Amino acid sequence: MDIDNPVGVLHKTSFVDFPGRVASAVFLYGCNLRCPYCYNHNLVDNIPPLEEMVSCKDIVEHLNRRRNVISGFVLSGGEPLLSPAAVFLAAEAKKSGYDLKLDTNGTLPDKLKYFFCNKEIRPDFIALDIKTSLNRYNLLNPRVENAGLLVQETIRLLESEQPQMEFRTVLVPELITKNDILQIASCLPKDAVWKLARFRQGECLDKRFNTIIPYTEKEYQDLLDTAVSVIPGTELR
Numbered sequence: 001m002d003i004d005n006p007v008g009v010l011h012k013t014s015f016v017d018f019p020g021r022v023a024s025a026v027f028l029y030g031c032n033l034r035c036p037y038c039y040n041h042n043l044v045d046n047i048p049p050l051e052e053m054v055s056c057k058d059i060v061e062h063l064n065r066r067r068n069v070i071s072g073f074v075l076s077g078g079e080p081l082l083s084p085a086a087v088f089l090a091a092e093a094k095k096s097g098y099d100l101k102l103d104t105n106g107t108l109p110d111k112l113k114y115f116f117c118n119k120e121i122r123p124d125f126i127a128l129d130i131k132t133s134l135n136r137y138n139l140l141n142p143r144v145e146n147a148g149l150l151v152q153e154t155i156r157l158l159e160s161e162q163p164q165m166e167f168r169t170v171l172v173p174e175l176i177t178k179n180d181i182l183q184i185a186s187c188l189p190k191d192a193v194w195k196l197a198r199f200r201q202g203e204c205l206d207k208r209f210n211t212i213i214p215y216t217e218k219e220y221q222d223l224l225d226t227a228v229s230v231i232p233g234t235e236l237r
Contacts, residue, residue: 003055003056003057003060003088004055004056004057005055005056006029006053006054006055007026007028007029007054007055007056007059007083007085007089008026008027008028008029008043008053008054008077008078008083008085009026009027009043009052009053009054010024010025010026010027010054010058010059010062011024011025011026011027012024012062012066013066013069013070014074017072017074017076017101018072018073018074018099018101018125019125019164019166021070021071021072021099021101022069022070022071022072023070023071023072023073023074023101024059024062024063024066024070024072024073024074025073025074025076026054026059026073026074026075026076026089027040027043027076027077027078028043028075028076028077028078028079028080028082028083028085028086029043029077029078029083030043030044030077030078030079030082030083031043031044031077031078031079031082031105032079032082032105032107032108032141032144033079033105033107033131033140033141033144033147034140034141034205035131035140035205036140036204036205036206036208036209037170037172037175037199037204037205037206037209038204038205039200039202039203039204039205040077040078041203041204041205043077043078044078044205056085056088056089056092059089059092060089060092063092063093063096063098064096067096067097070098071098071099072098072099072100072101072125073089073093073098073099073100073101074100074101074102074103075089075090075100075101075102075103076102076103077103079104079105079107079108080102080103080104081102081104081108081111081112081115082108087114087115087121090102090115090120090121090123091120091121094120094121094122095120099124099125100121100122100123100124100125101123101124101125101126101127102115102123102125102126102127103126103127103129104126104127104128104129104154105128105129105131105151106128106129106130106150106151106154106155107144107147107150107151107154108150108154109150109153109154109157112126112154112157113157116157116161116163123163124163124164125163125164125165125166126158126163126164126165126166127165127166127167127168128151128154128155128158128165128166128167128168129167129168129169129170130151130167130168130169130184130187131169131170131175132172132175132176132180132184133148133179133180133183133184134148134149134151134152134183134184134187135148135183136148136175136180137151139174139175152187155187155188159189165192165193166192166193166194166195167188167192167193167194167195168194168195168196168197169184169194169195169196169197170196170197170198170199171196171197171198171199171214171215171220171223172199172209172212173199173212173213173214173215174209174212176223178222178223178226181223181226181227182226182230185227185230185231186230188231190230190231190232191232191233192231192233192234193233193235194227194231194233194234194235195234195235195237196220196223196224196227196234196235196236196237197236197237198214198215198220198236198237199212199214199215200214201214220236221236223236224236
């Protein structure tokens with residue numbers, strides 16, 4: 001891997017990407033899912049604006065400069081576990097004393113297991129995005145075989161490894177109903193931290209989703225109440 005090649009987009013200072021930490025977050029190119037509501041599709045398609053591109057060398061230099069200002073480093077995407085830069089950047093961040101957070105879609109449990117098996121890159125925090133009921137993942141990208149089963153394997157891995165973790169779901173009307181909420185909740189630890197997010201139109205990967213009407217606030221509240229009835233630590237943001 002050439003550390004001078006562009007690998008993603010860097011948010012130098014973030015107060016929202018790593019709970020309890022002032023952090024830097026890098027969004028690495030590439031994703032194996034093509035969620036129709038995705039608004040980071042420049043990363044999915046590997047075509048971010050040229051002026052936003054950064055290399056591994058740029059990121060490591062930034063982390064070395066900001067060691068006294070930030071305490072967390074976030075690998076996000078896209079799907080960061082697909083990037084050959086992820087292991088290198090995780091090792092550099094941990095070596096420099098940063099806590100490491102990894103955002104993932106959960107379809108690459110073997111790659112995630114590699115991170116947990118190596119203390120030099122072991123994540124301190126995992127955020128797992130759950131898109132819909134595990135039996136409906138074919139709606140996202142049918143070419144990713146058994147995606148729901150892979151996500152389920154990732155959930156079991158997290159329960160075993162016990163990092164700090166949160167689960168996240170965007171409340172997209174075509175992908176999330178009350179039944180989907182109940183199906184997802186049945187797969188999560190009962191003490192899970194589950195963050196539900198409102199669906200946003202306007203910049204979706206699938207242009208048709210820009211015409212989908214978001215849930216009303218009452219409908220959002222109903223979905224939240226359904227989730228809380230099973231997972232008390234559920235929040236709507």
